[in-house]
Amino acid sequence: MRVDKRTSITKLAAASILLCVAMLYGCVTPQLRATGDLGIIIERADGSVQIVDTTHQRSLAKISGLGDLSHASAVYSRDARYAYVFGRDGGLTKIDLLNARIEKRIIQAGNSIGGAISQDGKIVATSNYEPGGVKLFDAATLDLISEIPAVDRAGKHSKVVGLVDAPGNRFVFSLFEAGEIWVADVRDPRQPVLHKHLNIGRQPYDGTVTRDGRHYVAGLFGEDGLALLDLWNESAGVKRVAAAYGKGSQPLPVYKMPHLDNWAMSQTSAYVPAVGRHEVIVIDTHTWLDKAHIPVAGQPVFVVARPDGRHIWVNYAPPHNDTVQVIDVLTHQIIQTLHPGKAILHMEFTPRGEQVWLSVRDDDRVDVYDTETFQRIASIPAAKPSGIFFTYRAHRIGL
């Protein structure tokens, strides 16, 4: 017997009556619920998150008290029950999706940008701006295990960006000011072993790793192109890819930094936001050369592939942040230009990609679109929503 758990606070009363009835019949069935179709929406104005259900496209609960959530992100425990939310104010909050409550919350730094969870699920790492570095925490208790200060050879501190997990219980991240990529082997988290790659390019602003965990790539702000590290062959060092795409032309101003969080790959191509150009760059993942530049509506922020890789969805920095475009990977044509509302901050697909959830910040709602018909199929009120993170991330390298 499957009992659908409706944890929405208002329905709790009804649920408990049902439970009593069930008990009268002598069958005490605990309300079972899995997390595979759950996720969280960050409400950045309120410092809260909503727990959502993608099967019924509805909100199940709202949890408050998470602090400054501008630029918040989240990763999941390997059982996909707990979300770890990284807040801008250095807060690290562990949320229990099933009981809809904060399990533990700590302030771990003055100013933070994101985090990652190790391959074995035992270590949560945070990447911090102030003071710049990475901290490792016990995923169960959030107790601090060790710290990796981001200090370069000249003794200068850097902000840490683009922190991801990689196979072999490693974390990989970039140093914004120093222009370095560090690989930290945390098999003994008390004593992380560091490999530092120097002079990888100016101002890496974010980083991501391919789905197989092999290639780490950092986007560069201070110059054109991306820095690529083959983690299967680390000693070959970092090489520059797509370095010449902006040659000779003055870059356009960037009103919001692009993100590489969920790196878009389809077939033998990777799709990345250009910086200071209104283009999506298509990179051949065999040769790592850029093979096409697709003109788009503005400065891309997120460039994400539908899980089947058939379409690429793109959102934009201000003043084009009311627009979302869809690129067909076979033709490289833009097949849809949507204007879902004011300030589209994030796009998240359901695990198999039949829906995409868009946060429409300035209209205070999250809209759900059918990815075949491009029609809106649901809308959920949310207070200045930003990131949306579904539990499939629990089982993906680099997310």
Add this chain to the structure above:
Amino acid sequence: MRANSRIRQRLSRIILIGMTGLAATASTGVEISGTRQAALLNLLKQDCGSCHGLTMKGGLGPALTPEALRGKPASMLREVVLRGRPGTPMPPWAPFLSESEAEWLIEVLLKGEINARR
């Protein structure tokens, strides 16, 4: 100085009265309508906030709190807002902000009023 206290007064009146289209005047003497002020505050919080932090305590861009900005001339800060800082991610906002609007935003920052005005 007089202009500053006038703005402070007007700001607090706006907090009381709400965004009912009441106008405020930046030091340059140009009127900024209440609706526009609300839009500017949203811009400051959300769009500037994406780099400087929602509470202006810093992110990829430096903190823009009164303490962090202390001693820096308002005119220099206004110029940075309008023209950006080449070679850094700080973009020029002149396409979206007039001089008096940039000035008004700097005043809000210098007084730390953004967090008081949630």
